[in-house]
Amino acid sequence: MEGVKHIVAVASGKGGVGKSTVTVNLALALSAQGYRVGVLDADIYGPSQAQMLGVKEGERPQAAGEDKFxxxxxxxxxxxxxxxxxxxxxxxxxxxxxxxxxxxxxxxxTQWDNLDFLLIDMPPGTGDIQLTLSQRVPVSGAVIVTTPQDIALLDARKGIEMFRKVNVPVLGIVENMSTYHCENCGHEAPIFGSGGGERIAAEYETQVLGRLPLSLSIRELADSGNPSVISEPDSPVSQTFGEIAKRVAAGVDGAAEQGPTISFSE
Structure with a gap:
C-alpha cells in the first residue's frame, strides 16, 4: 500500500476480549518508540477507535484529491x-x-502519510473482512488477542488457523485479562483461568507477546479517549505494552528477512 511499510492485523476469534483496547495502546506504544503509526478501524458495525483516540463526534476527514481522503x-x-x-x-x-x-x-x-506500521483493528470472527484484507494487501503479520478462558481460546485457534490458510504470519498472542489485582487488599486471582496463552502459543509454535491484567484503569482511560500508554506511561501496564510493541516490531522484521523460499528444478 502506498504510504505504508508494514500492515499488522490485530484480531480475535470472538468479541469482548479487549482487542480494540490492545490495538490502540499497541499503536501508541509503537509511536512512543519512534515509529510512524496508523490505525484502521475495520469493525464496520461497531467502530470504537474514534472514542478510544478521543476524536470528537462529527469530526470528518478532509478530501485528498478526487477519490482519496x-x-x-x-x-x-x-x-x-x-x-x-x-x-x-x-x-x-x-x-x-x-x-x-x-x-x-x-x-x-485513505492517504496514509509515510507509515512504518498500519495496525488494523479487525472485527471478531473469520469472515468477509478478514478474507478481503488478506486478498487485497500484503499483511506483514497478525497479533491474536485472547483471554485465558477456554471458550475464548477455542475461537482464538480459529483465528490463527485462518491467518495460516491465507499465509499471514502470526506474530504472537496477547493474553488479556490475565489476572485480577484487587486495589483494596492486593489479592490477585486468575478469574478467567491461567496458562491459556502459553498452551495456545506452544500448540501453534508462536510466542506470548505479553500478558495484561483485568484492570479498571485500562478500561476507564480507553473510554475517556486517553489510553493507558499516554495517560500513565510509567505504569506496569504501559511498560507491558512497550514490550509487546518491541516484540511485534522484531517479529515483522524477522518475517520480512525470511521471505519466501524459492527453489529451481529442471
Whole structure:
C-alpha cells in the first residue's frame, strides 16, 4: 500500500476480549518508540477507535484529491474509521457485500502519510473482512488477542488457523485479562483461568507477546479517549505494552528477512 511499510492485523476469534483496547495502546506504544503509526478501524458495525483516540463526534476527514481522503490525527496517530464518516448513533444495517465495499474504501482510499506500521483493528470472527484484507494487501503479520478462558481460546485457534490458510504470519498472542489485582487488599486471582496463552502459543509454535491484567484503569482511560500508554506511561501496564510493541516490531522484521523460499528444478 502506498504510504505504508508494514500492515499488522490485530484480531480475535470472538468479541469482548479487549482487542480494540490492545490495538490502540499497541499503536501508541509503537509511536512512543519512534515509529510512524496508523490505525484502521475495520469493525464496520461497531467502530470504537474514534472514542478510544478521543476524536470528537462529527469530526470528518478532509478530501485528498478526487477519490482519496486524509486520515484524522490523534495523539500522534493517523486514524481512519467508519465512525468518522457516519452518525455513530445510527446502526449500520448492511449486508455483507456493502460491509466489504466500505472496508475496501477505507483501506485503499485513505492517504496514509509515510507509515512504518498500519495496525488494523479487525472485527471478531473469520469472515468477509478478514478474507478481503488478506486478498487485497500484503499483511506483514497478525497479533491474536485472547483471554485465558477456554471458550475464548477455542475461537482464538480459529483465528490463527485462518491467518495460516491465507499465509499471514502470526506474530504472537496477547493474553488479556490475565489476572485480577484487587486495589483494596492486593489479592490477585486468575478469574478467567491461567496458562491459556502459553498452551495456545506452544500448540501453534508462536510466542506470548505479553500478558495484561483485568484492570479498571485500562478500561476507564480507553473510554475517556486517553489510553493507558499516554495517560500513565510509567505504569506496569504501559511498560507491558512497550514490550509487546518491541516484540511485534522484531517479529515483522524477522518475517520480512525470511521471505519466501524459492527453489529451481529442471
Amino acid at each position: 486524509f486520515p484524522l490525527e490523534a495523539h500522534g496517530i493517523q486514524a481512519m474509521s467508519m465512525a468518522f464518516l457516519v452518525n455513530t448513533r445510527e446502526p449500520m444495517v448492511w449486508r455483507g457485500p456493502m460491509v466489504v465495499g466500505a472496508f475496501q474504501q477505507l483501506l485503499t482510499q
